[in-house]
Amino acid sequence: MNDNKDYLVEIKKNSKEFRKKILLMSYEAGHSSAHIGGAFSSVEILSTLFTKFFNYNKNNPADPSRDRFILSKGHGCLVYYSMLSSMGYITKEELKTFEKNGSNLLGHPVKNQELGIEFSNGSLGMGLSIGIGLSIGYKRKVKKNKVYVLMGDGECNEGSVWESIMCAPNFDLDNLITFIDNNNFQQTGSNDEILKNKNLKSKFENFGWEVFEVDGHNEEQLLTTINKLNLNNKKPKAIICKTIKGKGISFTENDNKWHHSVLTKSNYEEAIKELENNEIG
Protein backbone atom coordinates (compact mmCIF):
# COMPACT_ATOMS: atom_id res chain seq x y z
CA MET A 1 0.00 0.00 0.00
CA ASN A 2 2.88 2.33 0.86
CA ASP A 3 4.27 1.47 -2.50
CA ASN A 4 0.97 2.52 -4.07
CA LYS A 5 0.98 5.75 -2.08
CA ASP A 6 4.40 6.66 -3.45
CA TYR A 7 3.20 5.92 -6.94
CA LEU A 8 0.09 8.03 -6.43
CA VAL A 9 2.19 11.07 -5.56
CA GLU A 10 4.37 10.43 -8.57
CA ILE A 11 1.39 9.98 -10.89
CA LYS A 12 -0.18 13.23 -9.67
CA LYS A 13 3.10 15.04 -10.19
CA ASN A 14 3.31 13.69 -13.72
CA SER A 15 -0.30 14.58 -14.46
CA LYS A 16 0.48 18.14 -13.49
CA GLU A 17 3.55 18.13 -15.72
CA PHE A 18 1.54 16.71 -18.63
CA ARG A 19 -1.07 19.45 -18.25
CA LYS A 20 1.62 22.13 -18.20
CA LYS A 21 3.13 20.73 -21.38
CA ILE A 22 -0.28 20.53 -23.02
CA LEU A 23 -0.84 24.19 -22.18
CA LEU A 24 2.59 25.16 -23.44
CA MET A 25 2.06 23.45 -26.80
CA SER A 26 -1.46 24.83 -27.13
CA TYR A 27 -0.19 28.33 -26.47
CA GLU A 28 2.69 27.88 -28.94
CA ALA A 29 0.23 26.68 -31.59
CA GLY A 30 -1.35 30.14 -31.51
CA HIS A 31 -4.04 30.65 -34.09
CA SER A 32 -3.69 27.19 -35.60
CA SER A 33 -5.64 25.99 -32.53
CA ALA A 34 -5.16 22.84 -30.50
CA HIS A 35 -7.27 19.91 -29.33
CA ILE A 36 -7.19 20.78 -25.65
CA GLY A 37 -10.33 19.21 -24.17
CA GLY A 38 -9.67 15.64 -25.30
CA ALA A 39 -6.02 15.85 -24.27
CA PHE A 40 -6.89 16.94 -20.73
CA SER A 41 -9.45 14.16 -20.33
CA SER A 42 -6.78 11.52 -21.01
CA VAL A 43 -4.07 12.91 -18.70
CA GLU A 44 -4.50 10.64 -15.68
CA ILE A 45 -4.86 7.56 -17.90
CA LEU A 46 -1.51 8.17 -19.54
CA SER A 47 0.31 9.43 -16.47
CA THR A 48 -0.74 6.31 -14.52
CA LEU A 49 0.32 4.07 -17.38
CA PHE A 50 3.63 5.86 -17.87
CA THR A 51 4.54 6.15 -14.17
CA LYS A 52 3.86 2.60 -13.09
CA PHE A 53 3.28 0.17 -15.90
CA PHE A 54 4.66 1.11 -19.28
CA ASN A 55 7.88 -0.72 -20.11
CA TYR A 56 10.21 1.43 -22.23
CA ASN A 57 13.89 2.13 -22.72
CA LYS A 58 14.67 5.81 -22.45
CA ASN A 59 17.83 5.31 -24.51
CA ASN A 60 16.17 3.33 -27.29
CA PRO A 61 12.62 4.03 -28.44
CA ALA A 62 12.81 0.94 -30.69
CA ASP A 63 13.83 -1.51 -27.96
CA PRO A 64 12.25 -4.84 -29.01
CA SER A 65 11.23 -5.60 -25.43
CA ARG A 66 9.22 -2.39 -25.05
CA ASP A 67 5.50 -2.23 -24.48
CA ARG A 68 3.54 -0.59 -27.26
CA PHE A 69 1.20 2.35 -27.09
CA ILE A 70 -1.17 3.43 -29.85
CA LEU A 71 -3.01 6.73 -29.64
CA SER A 72 -6.03 5.75 -31.68
CA LYS A 73 -7.75 9.05 -30.81
CA GLY A 74 -5.06 10.89 -32.73
CA HIS A 75 -6.38 14.37 -31.99
CA GLY A 76 -5.38 13.73 -28.37
CA CYS A 77 -1.75 14.07 -29.44
CA LEU A 78 -0.91 16.80 -26.90
CA VAL A 79 -1.06 14.36 -24.00
CA TYR A 80 0.85 11.77 -26.06
CA TYR A 81 3.66 14.22 -26.85
CA SER A 82 3.74 15.16 -23.17
CA MET A 83 4.21 11.52 -22.20
CA LEU A 84 6.91 11.02 -24.84
CA SER A 85 8.64 14.13 -23.56
CA SER A 86 8.61 12.73 -20.02
CA MET A 87 10.06 9.49 -21.40
CA GLY A 88 12.97 11.55 -22.71
CA TYR A 89 12.18 11.19 -26.43
CA ILE A 90 10.96 14.74 -27.13
CA THR A 91 12.75 17.79 -25.75
CA LYS A 92 10.89 20.72 -24.28
CA GLU A 93 12.26 22.88 -27.09
CA GLU A 94 10.81 20.50 -29.67
CA LEU A 95 7.44 20.60 -27.90
CA LYS A 96 7.39 24.31 -28.69
CA THR A 97 7.44 23.51 -32.42
CA PHE A 98 3.95 21.99 -32.15
CA GLU A 99 1.97 22.61 -35.36
CA LYS A 100 4.64 24.99 -36.69
CA ASN A 101 5.81 24.77 -40.32
CA GLY A 102 7.95 21.69 -40.89
CA SER A 103 7.51 20.42 -37.33
CA ASN A 104 7.68 16.74 -36.37
CA LEU A 105 4.83 17.40 -33.97
CA LEU A 106 1.70 18.05 -35.97
CA GLY A 107 -1.89 18.24 -34.77
CA HIS A 108 -2.13 14.47 -35.21
CA PRO A 109 0.80 12.11 -34.56
CA VAL A 110 3.08 11.28 -37.49
CA LYS A 111 5.10 8.08 -37.14
CA ASN A 112 8.62 8.95 -36.00
CA GLN A 113 10.68 6.19 -34.42
CA GLU A 114 13.30 8.56 -32.94
CA LEU A 115 10.65 10.54 -31.11
CA GLY A 116 8.90 7.37 -29.98
CA ILE A 117 5.81 8.04 -32.10
CA GLU A 118 4.95 4.49 -33.10
CA PHE A 119 2.14 5.08 -35.59
CA SER A 120 0.49 7.90 -37.51
CA ASN A 121 -3.04 8.53 -36.36
CA GLY A 122 -5.72 11.09 -36.90
CA SER A 123 -8.20 9.26 -39.02
CA LEU A 124 -10.33 7.72 -36.29
CA GLY A 125 -11.07 4.05 -35.81
CA MET A 126 -7.79 2.61 -37.02
CA GLY A 127 -5.61 2.18 -33.93
CA LEU A 128 -7.26 -0.82 -32.30
CA SER A 129 -6.83 -2.91 -35.45
CA ILE A 130 -3.10 -2.21 -35.44
CA GLY A 131 -3.00 -3.09 -31.74
CA ILE A 132 -4.68 -6.41 -32.52
CA GLY A 133 -2.07 -7.17 -35.19
CA LEU A 134 0.73 -6.41 -32.74
CA SER A 135 -0.90 -8.49 -30.02
CA ILE A 136 -1.37 -11.49 -32.32
CA GLY A 137 2.25 -11.16 -33.41
CA TYR A 138 3.62 -11.02 -29.85
CA LYS A 139 1.51 -14.03 -28.86
CA ARG A 140 2.71 -16.09 -31.79
CA LYS A 141 6.30 -15.09 -31.12
CA VAL A 142 5.75 -15.96 -27.43
CA LYS A 143 6.82 -12.48 -26.32
CA LYS A 144 5.68 -10.72 -23.16
CA ASN A 145 5.25 -7.22 -24.61
CA LYS A 146 1.95 -5.58 -23.76
CA VAL A 147 -0.06 -3.50 -26.19
CA TYR A 148 -1.96 -0.46 -24.94
CA VAL A 149 -4.47 1.40 -27.08
CA LEU A 150 -6.24 4.65 -26.19
CA MET A 151 -9.54 5.32 -27.94
CA GLY A 152 -12.13 8.04 -27.57
CA ASP A 153 -15.84 7.47 -27.02
CA GLY A 154 -16.62 9.71 -30.00
CA GLU A 155 -14.21 7.58 -32.00
CA CYS A 156 -16.48 4.61 -31.27
CA ASN A 157 -18.91 6.09 -33.84
CA GLU A 158 -16.63 4.59 -36.50
CA GLY A 159 -17.72 1.20 -37.84
CA SER A 160 -14.13 0.04 -38.09
CA VAL A 161 -13.87 0.23 -34.28
CA TRP A 162 -16.57 -2.43 -34.00
CA GLU A 163 -14.84 -4.62 -36.57
CA SER A 164 -11.83 -4.66 -34.27
CA ILE A 165 -13.82 -5.06 -31.06
CA MET A 166 -15.45 -8.13 -32.62
CA CYS A 167 -12.10 -9.45 -33.80
CA ALA A 168 -9.90 -9.26 -30.68
CA PRO A 169 -11.56 -11.96 -28.52
CA ASN A 170 -11.15 -14.49 -31.34
CA PHE A 171 -7.39 -14.45 -30.87
CA ASP A 172 -7.23 -14.74 -27.04
CA LEU A 173 -5.43 -11.40 -26.78
CA ASP A 174 -4.90 -11.03 -23.04
CA ASN A 175 -1.87 -8.87 -23.86
CA LEU A 176 -4.11 -6.16 -25.34
CA ILE A 177 -5.32 -3.40 -23.02
CA THR A 178 -7.63 -0.76 -24.43
CA PHE A 179 -8.57 2.43 -22.61
CA ILE A 180 -11.68 4.27 -23.69
CA ASP A 181 -11.65 7.93 -22.76
CA ASN A 182 -15.37 8.25 -22.08
CA ASN A 183 -15.70 12.04 -21.74
CA ASN A 184 -19.20 12.08 -23.28
CA PHE A 185 -18.36 14.70 -25.87
CA GLN A 186 -17.32 14.69 -29.49
CA GLN A 187 -16.47 17.43 -31.94
CA THR A 188 -19.76 19.29 -32.23
CA GLY A 189 -21.66 18.29 -29.13
CA SER A 190 -22.32 15.69 -26.48
CA ASN A 191 -22.52 12.03 -27.46
CA ASP A 192 -26.22 12.14 -26.69
CA GLU A 193 -26.72 15.04 -29.06
CA ILE A 194 -24.68 13.57 -31.92
CA LEU A 195 -24.84 9.77 -31.69
CA LYS A 196 -25.98 8.02 -28.56
CA ASN A 197 -23.43 5.48 -27.42
CA LYS A 198 -24.33 4.42 -23.90
CA ASN A 199 -23.55 1.17 -22.08
CA LEU A 200 -20.07 0.81 -23.51
CA LYS A 201 -19.30 -1.64 -20.71
CA SER A 202 -22.00 -4.12 -21.68
CA LYS A 203 -21.26 -3.62 -25.37
CA PHE A 204 -17.63 -4.65 -24.90
CA GLU A 205 -18.66 -7.50 -22.57
CA ASN A 206 -21.13 -8.82 -25.11
CA PHE A 207 -18.36 -8.87 -27.69
CA GLY A 208 -16.27 -11.05 -25.34
CA TRP A 209 -13.94 -8.58 -23.64
CA GLU A 210 -13.03 -8.34 -19.99
CA VAL A 211 -14.25 -4.90 -19.01
CA PHE A 212 -13.53 -2.51 -16.15
CA GLU A 213 -15.10 0.83 -15.47
CA VAL A 214 -13.19 3.48 -13.55
CA ASP A 215 -13.15 7.18 -12.80
CA GLY A 216 -10.58 8.17 -15.38
CA HIS A 217 -9.22 10.97 -13.21
CA ASN A 218 -8.89 8.87 -10.07
CA GLU A 219 -5.29 7.69 -10.07
CA GLU A 220 -5.92 5.16 -7.33
CA GLN A 221 -8.71 3.46 -9.26
CA LEU A 222 -6.62 3.42 -12.41
CA LEU A 223 -3.60 2.08 -10.54
CA THR A 224 -5.56 -0.67 -8.79
CA THR A 225 -7.40 -1.70 -11.94
CA ILE A 226 -4.33 -1.96 -14.13
CA ASN A 227 -2.45 -3.70 -11.33
CA LYS A 228 -4.97 -6.52 -11.06
CA LEU A 229 -5.31 -7.24 -14.77
CA ASN A 230 -5.03 -10.94 -15.47
CA LEU A 231 -2.68 -11.19 -18.41
CA ASN A 232 -3.16 -14.92 -18.82
CA ASN A 233 -6.92 -15.33 -19.11
CA LYS A 234 -7.08 -15.15 -22.92
CA LYS A 235 -9.35 -12.09 -22.84
CA PRO A 236 -8.60 -8.65 -24.25
CA LYS A 237 -9.18 -5.91 -21.70
CA ALA A 238 -11.21 -2.74 -22.01
CA ILE A 239 -10.91 -0.11 -19.31
CA ILE A 240 -13.71 2.38 -19.70
CA CYS A 241 -12.55 5.59 -18.13
CA LYS A 242 -15.29 8.00 -17.09
CA THR A 243 -13.69 11.36 -17.72
CA ILE A 244 -14.38 15.06 -18.00
CA LYS A 245 -13.48 16.79 -21.22
CA GLY A 246 -11.08 19.63 -20.47
CA LYS A 247 -10.38 18.25 -16.96
CA GLY A 248 -7.93 20.14 -14.76
CA ILE A 249 -8.55 23.75 -15.67
CA SER A 250 -11.81 25.24 -14.45
CA PHE A 251 -12.60 27.21 -17.60
CA THR A 252 -12.02 24.27 -19.95
CA GLU A 253 -13.89 21.57 -18.01
CA ASN A 254 -17.01 20.25 -19.72
CA ASP A 255 -17.00 23.19 -22.14
CA ASN A 256 -16.88 21.71 -25.63
CA LYS A 257 -15.63 24.93 -27.18
CA TRP A 258 -12.22 23.68 -25.96
CA HIS A 259 -12.47 20.64 -28.22
CA HIS A 260 -10.26 22.55 -30.66
CA SER A 261 -9.53 26.10 -29.76
CA VAL A 262 -7.00 28.92 -29.51
CA LEU A 263 -5.35 29.34 -26.11
CA THR A 264 -4.56 33.05 -25.72
CA LYS A 265 -1.74 34.44 -23.59
CA SER A 266 -4.17 35.37 -20.81
CA ASN A 267 -5.85 31.95 -21.01
CA TYR A 268 -2.42 30.35 -20.76
CA GLU A 269 -1.31 32.41 -17.79
CA GLU A 270 -4.59 31.87 -15.97
CA ALA A 271 -4.45 28.12 -16.54
CA ILE A 272 -0.82 27.81 -15.41
CA LYS A 273 -1.60 29.84 -12.31
CA GLU A 274 -4.52 27.53 -11.48
CA LEU A 275 -2.33 24.47 -11.93
CA GLU A 276 0.42 25.90 -9.73
CA ASN A 277 -2.06 26.67 -6.99
CA ASN A 278 -3.35 23.08 -6.96
CA GLU A 279 -1.49 21.19 -4.26
CA ILE A 280 -0.53 17.62 -5.00
CA GLY A 281 -1.95 15.59 -2.12
Add this chain to the structure above:
Amino acid sequence: MKLDKSKIKIFSQIGMRASFGMVCLELVKNNNNLMVCTADVSTSAGLDRYRKKYLDNYVDVGIAEQNLIGVATGLSDLGYDVITTTFSPFQTLRCCEQIKVNLGYMKNKIIMVGLASGLVLGELGFTHASIEDIGAIRSIPNLKIISPSDSGELFKCLGSSLNEKGSVYIRLTGGANNKIINHDDYNFEIGKSIELRSGKDVCIISNGQIISECLEASTLLEDDNIGCSVINMHTIKPIDKTKIREIALNFKLIVTVEEHNIIGGLGSAVAEEISQIGANTRQIFLGINDSYAKGGNYVYMKEIFNISSKKIYQRIKNEVK
Protein backbone atom coordinates in the same frame (compact mmCIF):
# COMPACT_ATOMS: atom_id res chain seq x y z
CA MET B 1 11.70 -18.23 -58.00
CA LYS B 2 11.87 -20.56 -60.96
CA LEU B 3 9.08 -21.68 -63.24
CA ASP B 4 9.04 -25.01 -65.00
CA LYS B 5 6.78 -26.31 -67.76
CA SER B 6 4.60 -28.42 -65.46
CA LYS B 7 4.02 -25.53 -63.06
CA ILE B 8 3.14 -23.25 -65.96
CA LYS B 9 0.61 -25.78 -67.22
CA ILE B 10 -1.02 -26.52 -63.85
CA PHE B 11 -1.12 -22.84 -62.85
CA SER B 12 -2.83 -21.98 -66.11
CA GLN B 13 -5.48 -24.69 -65.64
CA ILE B 14 -6.39 -23.69 -62.11
CA GLY B 15 -6.24 -19.94 -62.74
CA MET B 16 -4.66 -17.15 -60.73
CA ARG B 17 -6.72 -17.49 -57.57
CA ALA B 18 -5.98 -21.15 -56.93
CA SER B 19 -2.39 -20.61 -58.06
CA PHE B 20 -2.06 -17.93 -55.41
CA GLY B 21 -2.87 -20.48 -52.70
CA MET B 22 -0.35 -22.92 -54.16
CA VAL B 23 2.33 -20.24 -54.31
CA CYS B 24 1.70 -19.37 -50.65
CA LEU B 25 2.15 -23.04 -49.73
CA GLU B 26 5.46 -23.02 -51.52
CA LEU B 27 6.58 -19.72 -49.96
CA VAL B 28 5.81 -20.69 -46.37
CA LYS B 29 7.92 -23.85 -46.61
CA ASN B 30 11.05 -21.70 -46.64
CA ASN B 31 9.72 -18.72 -44.74
CA ASN B 32 8.34 -19.25 -41.27
CA ASN B 33 7.96 -15.49 -41.06
CA LEU B 34 5.20 -15.46 -43.66
CA MET B 35 1.74 -14.40 -42.48
CA VAL B 36 -1.22 -14.71 -44.83
CA CYS B 37 -4.24 -12.71 -43.69
CA THR B 38 -7.68 -13.05 -45.21
CA ALA B 39 -11.21 -11.78 -44.74
CA ASP B 40 -13.18 -15.04 -44.97
CA VAL B 41 -12.00 -15.94 -48.47
CA SER B 42 -9.68 -18.89 -47.89
CA THR B 43 -11.49 -21.12 -50.37
CA SER B 44 -11.79 -18.42 -53.04
CA ALA B 45 -8.07 -17.70 -52.67
CA GLY B 46 -7.03 -21.34 -52.91
CA LEU B 47 -5.84 -21.23 -49.30
CA ASP B 48 -7.72 -24.16 -47.77
CA ARG B 49 -4.70 -26.46 -47.63
CA TYR B 50 -2.52 -23.62 -46.40
CA ARG B 51 -5.06 -22.77 -43.69
CA LYS B 52 -5.12 -26.35 -42.38
CA LYS B 53 -1.40 -26.91 -42.46
CA TYR B 54 0.03 -23.54 -41.41
CA LEU B 55 -2.34 -22.19 -38.80
CA ASP B 56 0.41 -20.19 -37.09
CA ASN B 57 1.10 -18.40 -40.36
CA TYR B 58 -2.52 -17.61 -41.06
CA VAL B 59 -4.98 -15.03 -39.76
CA ASP B 60 -8.63 -14.77 -40.78
CA VAL B 61 -10.35 -11.64 -39.44
CA GLY B 62 -13.76 -12.39 -40.91
CA ILE B 63 -15.60 -10.14 -43.32
CA ALA B 64 -14.00 -6.94 -42.06
CA GLU B 65 -11.53 -5.49 -44.52
CA GLN B 66 -10.73 -2.26 -42.69
CA ASN B 67 -9.69 -4.34 -39.71
CA LEU B 68 -7.80 -6.66 -42.05
CA ILE B 69 -5.42 -3.90 -43.12
CA GLY B 70 -4.98 -2.68 -39.53
CA VAL B 71 -4.20 -6.16 -38.20
CA ALA B 72 -1.84 -6.78 -41.11
CA THR B 73 -0.10 -3.48 -40.30
CA GLY B 74 0.52 -4.53 -36.70
CA LEU B 75 1.95 -7.86 -37.88
CA SER B 76 4.10 -6.12 -40.46
CA ASP B 77 5.43 -3.78 -37.77
CA LEU B 78 6.69 -6.83 -35.89
CA GLY B 79 8.64 -7.98 -38.93
CA TYR B 80 6.32 -10.55 -40.44
CA ASP B 81 6.17 -10.85 -44.23
CA VAL B 82 2.48 -10.13 -44.56
CA ILE B 83 0.20 -10.98 -47.48
CA THR B 84 -3.46 -9.94 -47.33
CA THR B 85 -6.10 -11.13 -49.71
CA THR B 86 -9.76 -10.82 -50.53
CA PHE B 87 -11.81 -9.97 -53.61
CA SER B 88 -10.42 -6.94 -55.39
CA PRO B 89 -13.12 -4.35 -54.53
CA PHE B 90 -12.90 -5.22 -50.85
CA GLN B 91 -9.10 -5.42 -50.88
CA THR B 92 -8.85 -1.89 -52.24
CA LEU B 93 -11.85 0.44 -52.10
CA ARG B 94 -13.45 -0.95 -48.93
CA CYS B 95 -10.30 -0.26 -46.90
CA CYS B 96 -8.81 2.49 -49.04
CA GLU B 97 -8.13 4.87 -46.17
CA GLN B 98 -6.44 2.21 -44.07
CA ILE B 99 -4.23 1.53 -47.10
CA LYS B 100 -3.47 5.23 -47.43
CA VAL B 101 -2.60 5.83 -43.77
CA ASN B 102 -0.99 2.52 -42.81
CA LEU B 103 0.85 1.62 -46.02
CA GLY B 104 1.20 4.88 -47.94
CA TYR B 105 1.69 7.44 -45.19
CA MET B 106 3.37 5.24 -42.56
CA LYS B 107 5.11 3.01 -45.11
CA ASN B 108 4.32 -0.26 -43.36
CA LYS B 109 4.80 -3.08 -45.81
CA ILE B 110 2.04 -5.44 -46.89
CA ILE B 111 1.54 -7.39 -50.10
CA MET B 112 -2.16 -7.06 -50.99
CA VAL B 113 -3.59 -9.55 -53.44
CA GLY B 114 -6.88 -8.51 -55.05
CA LEU B 115 -8.76 -11.59 -56.26
CA ALA B 116 -10.78 -11.74 -59.47
CA SER B 117 -10.31 -8.14 -60.49
CA GLY B 118 -11.49 -6.74 -63.81
CA LEU B 119 -14.50 -8.32 -65.48
CA VAL B 120 -14.25 -12.04 -64.69
CA LEU B 121 -17.00 -11.82 -62.06
CA GLY B 122 -19.34 -9.99 -64.43
CA GLU B 123 -22.14 -12.45 -63.66
CA LEU B 124 -22.10 -11.23 -60.07
CA GLY B 125 -22.55 -7.59 -61.04
CA PHE B 126 -20.39 -4.54 -60.44
CA THR B 127 -20.18 -4.96 -56.69
CA HIS B 128 -17.73 -7.73 -57.58
CA ALA B 129 -16.43 -6.78 -61.01
CA SER B 130 -13.58 -4.41 -60.25
CA ILE B 131 -12.79 -1.57 -62.61
CA GLU B 132 -11.73 1.16 -60.18
CA ASP B 133 -9.04 -0.49 -58.05
CA ILE B 134 -5.96 0.67 -59.95
CA GLY B 135 -7.18 4.27 -60.12
CA ALA B 136 -7.76 4.43 -56.38
CA ILE B 137 -4.52 2.73 -55.35
CA ARG B 138 -2.39 4.53 -57.94
CA SER B 139 -3.13 7.89 -56.32
CA ILE B 140 -1.60 6.81 -53.00
CA PRO B 141 2.15 7.47 -52.67
CA ASN B 142 4.62 4.70 -51.74
CA LEU B 143 2.61 1.84 -53.23
CA LYS B 144 3.45 -0.36 -56.19
CA ILE B 145 0.87 -2.02 -58.44
CA ILE B 146 1.36 -5.17 -60.50
CA SER B 147 -1.12 -6.93 -62.73
CA PRO B 148 0.40 -10.28 -63.75
CA SER B 149 -0.44 -11.55 -67.22
CA ASP B 150 -0.83 -15.20 -66.24
CA SER B 151 -0.57 -17.46 -63.22
CA GLY B 152 3.13 -18.08 -63.81
CA GLU B 153 3.74 -14.37 -63.67
CA LEU B 154 1.79 -14.20 -60.43
CA PHE B 155 4.24 -16.77 -59.06
CA LYS B 156 7.16 -14.61 -60.19
CA CYS B 157 5.78 -11.30 -58.98
CA LEU B 158 4.68 -12.51 -55.56
CA GLY B 159 8.21 -13.70 -54.84
CA SER B 160 9.69 -10.42 -56.12
CA SER B 161 7.21 -8.35 -54.10
CA LEU B 162 8.25 -9.99 -50.85
CA ASN B 163 11.80 -8.84 -51.55
CA GLU B 164 10.71 -5.29 -52.39
CA LYS B 165 10.83 -2.37 -50.02
CA GLY B 166 7.31 -1.06 -49.48
CA SER B 167 3.81 -2.29 -50.14
CA VAL B 168 2.57 -3.84 -53.36
CA TYR B 169 -0.95 -4.36 -54.70
CA ILE B 170 -1.13 -7.42 -56.94
CA ARG B 171 -4.20 -7.47 -59.16
CA LEU B 172 -5.40 -10.90 -60.27
CA THR B 173 -7.47 -11.18 -63.42
CA GLY B 174 -9.01 -13.92 -65.53
CA GLY B 175 -10.60 -17.21 -64.48
CA ALA B 176 -9.64 -20.87 -64.47
CA ASN B 177 -8.06 -22.27 -67.65
CA ASN B 178 -6.46 -18.95 -68.32
CA LYS B 179 -4.25 -18.48 -71.32
CA ILE B 180 -0.53 -19.02 -70.91
CA ILE B 181 1.29 -15.83 -71.88
CA ASN B 182 4.78 -16.82 -70.79
CA HIS B 183 5.59 -20.35 -71.96
CA ASP B 184 9.07 -20.63 -70.45
CA ASP B 185 10.83 -19.36 -67.39
CA TYR B 186 11.95 -15.76 -67.81
CA ASN B 187 13.42 -12.83 -65.97
CA PHE B 188 10.74 -10.87 -64.14
CA GLU B 189 11.60 -7.47 -62.72
CA ILE B 190 9.13 -5.14 -61.03
CA GLY B 191 8.86 -1.96 -63.11
CA LYS B 192 10.39 -3.46 -66.25
CA SER B 193 7.99 -4.25 -69.07
CA ILE B 194 8.30 -7.22 -71.40
CA GLU B 195 7.97 -7.14 -75.18
CA LEU B 196 5.88 -10.17 -76.09
CA ARG B 197 5.62 -9.52 -79.80
CA SER B 198 7.36 -7.17 -82.16
CA GLY B 199 5.85 -5.25 -85.09
CA LYS B 200 6.29 -1.90 -86.80
CA ASP B 201 2.89 -0.30 -87.31
CA VAL B 202 1.15 -0.25 -83.97
CA CYS B 203 2.05 -0.91 -80.36
CA ILE B 204 -0.41 -2.44 -77.91
CA ILE B 205 0.39 -1.89 -74.25
CA SER B 206 -1.56 -4.04 -71.84
CA ASN B 207 -1.34 -6.19 -68.71
CA GLY B 208 -3.21 -8.89 -66.87
CA GLN B 209 -5.00 -11.77 -68.54
CA ILE B 210 -6.53 -9.44 -71.16
CA ILE B 211 -3.11 -9.60 -72.86
CA SER B 212 -4.25 -12.93 -74.31
CA GLU B 213 -6.89 -11.02 -76.30
CA CYS B 214 -4.22 -8.55 -77.44
CA LEU B 215 -1.98 -11.34 -78.66
CA GLU B 216 -4.83 -12.89 -80.65
CA ALA B 217 -5.68 -9.48 -82.09
CA SER B 218 -2.07 -8.98 -83.13
CA THR B 219 -2.10 -12.33 -84.98
CA LEU B 220 -5.21 -11.23 -86.89
CA LEU B 221 -3.52 -7.91 -87.69
CA GLU B 222 -0.38 -9.66 -88.92
CA ASP B 223 -2.59 -11.60 -91.36
CA ASP B 224 -3.63 -8.21 -92.74
CA ASN B 225 0.01 -7.12 -92.93
CA ILE B 226 -0.29 -4.77 -90.01
CA GLY B 227 2.77 -5.20 -87.80
CA CYS B 228 1.85 -5.13 -84.14
CA SER B 229 4.02 -4.96 -81.04
CA VAL B 230 2.54 -6.20 -77.77
CA ILE B 231 4.01 -5.00 -74.50
CA ASN B 232 3.30 -6.62 -71.15
CA MET B 233 3.30 -3.60 -68.85
CA HIS B 234 2.80 -5.78 -65.78
CA THR B 235 3.82 -3.03 -63.37
CA ILE B 236 1.50 -0.04 -63.46
CA LYS B 237 3.36 1.74 -60.70
CA PRO B 238 6.19 2.50 -60.96
CA ILE B 239 5.56 2.46 -64.69
CA ASP B 240 8.38 1.64 -67.13
CA LYS B 241 8.97 5.21 -68.29
CA THR B 242 11.98 4.35 -70.43
CA LYS B 243 10.03 1.83 -72.47
CA ILE B 244 7.02 4.14 -72.87
CA ARG B 245 9.22 6.95 -74.16
CA GLU B 246 10.90 4.58 -76.60
CA ILE B 247 7.49 3.39 -77.83
CA ALA B 248 6.18 6.95 -78.16
CA LEU B 249 9.13 7.92 -80.33
CA ASN B 250 8.86 4.85 -82.56
CA PHE B 251 5.13 4.36 -83.10
CA LYS B 252 2.51 6.63 -84.64
CA LEU B 253 -0.22 4.62 -82.96
CA ILE B 254 -0.30 3.30 -79.41
CA VAL B 255 -3.24 1.31 -78.07
CA THR B 256 -3.66 0.66 -74.37
CA VAL B 257 -5.92 -2.24 -73.47
CA GLU B 258 -7.10 -2.77 -69.93
CA GLU B 259 -9.77 -4.47 -67.84
CA HIS B 260 -10.30 -1.27 -65.91
CA ASN B 261 -11.98 2.09 -66.26
CA ILE B 262 -10.06 4.05 -68.88
CA ILE B 263 -9.86 6.80 -66.25
CA GLY B 264 -7.08 6.25 -63.75
CA GLY B 265 -5.72 2.92 -64.98
CA LEU B 266 -2.93 1.71 -67.27
CA GLY B 267 -3.95 3.96 -70.17
CA SER B 268 -3.83 7.00 -67.94
CA ALA B 269 -0.44 6.04 -66.54
CA VAL B 270 0.95 5.59 -70.07
CA ALA B 271 -0.58 8.89 -71.25
CA GLU B 272 0.87 10.77 -68.28
CA GLU B 273 4.32 9.77 -69.47
CA ILE B 274 3.79 10.26 -73.21
CA SER B 275 2.28 13.71 -72.76
CA GLN B 276 5.52 14.98 -71.30
CA ILE B 277 7.73 14.26 -74.28
CA GLY B 278 5.81 15.82 -77.15
CA ALA B 279 6.12 12.76 -79.39
CA ASN B 280 4.31 12.58 -82.70
CA THR B 281 2.03 9.75 -81.67
CA ARG B 282 -1.57 9.04 -80.81
CA GLN B 283 -3.00 6.87 -78.07
CA ILE B 284 -6.27 4.96 -78.15
CA PHE B 285 -7.71 3.90 -74.81
CA LEU B 286 -9.48 0.55 -74.88
CA GLY B 287 -11.10 -0.44 -71.63
CA ILE B 288 -14.23 0.28 -69.64
CA ASN B 289 -15.55 3.58 -70.84
CA ASP B 290 -16.30 5.14 -67.45
CA SER B 291 -19.60 3.33 -67.09
CA TYR B 292 -21.28 0.33 -65.52
CA ALA B 293 -23.25 -2.12 -67.60
CA LYS B 294 -25.51 -5.11 -67.31
CA GLY B 295 -23.55 -8.15 -66.21
CA GLY B 296 -22.69 -11.39 -67.91
CA ASN B 297 -19.91 -13.93 -68.30
CA TYR B 298 -16.30 -13.01 -68.97
CA VAL B 299 -16.54 -13.47 -72.73
CA TYR B 300 -19.68 -11.34 -72.87
CA MET B 301 -18.19 -8.60 -70.71
CA LYS B 302 -15.06 -8.34 -72.86
CA GLU B 303 -17.23 -8.16 -75.91
CA ILE B 304 -19.53 -5.36 -74.71
CA PHE B 305 -16.59 -3.30 -73.50
CA ASN B 306 -14.80 -3.77 -76.86
CA ILE B 307 -11.74 -5.54 -75.49
CA SER B 308 -12.24 -9.00 -77.03
CA SER B 309 -9.57 -9.98 -79.56
CA LYS B 310 -11.92 -9.35 -82.46
CA LYS B 311 -13.03 -5.94 -81.20
CA ILE B 312 -9.43 -4.91 -80.58
CA TYR B 313 -8.47 -6.14 -84.06
CA GLN B 314 -11.34 -4.31 -85.76
CA ARG B 315 -10.67 -1.07 -83.94
CA ILE B 316 -6.96 -1.07 -84.76
CA LYS B 317 -7.61 -2.06 -88.37
CA ASN B 318 -10.00 0.87 -88.75
CA GLU B 319 -7.48 3.25 -87.22
CA VAL B 320 -4.60 2.10 -89.41
CA LYS B 321 -6.54 2.23 -92.71
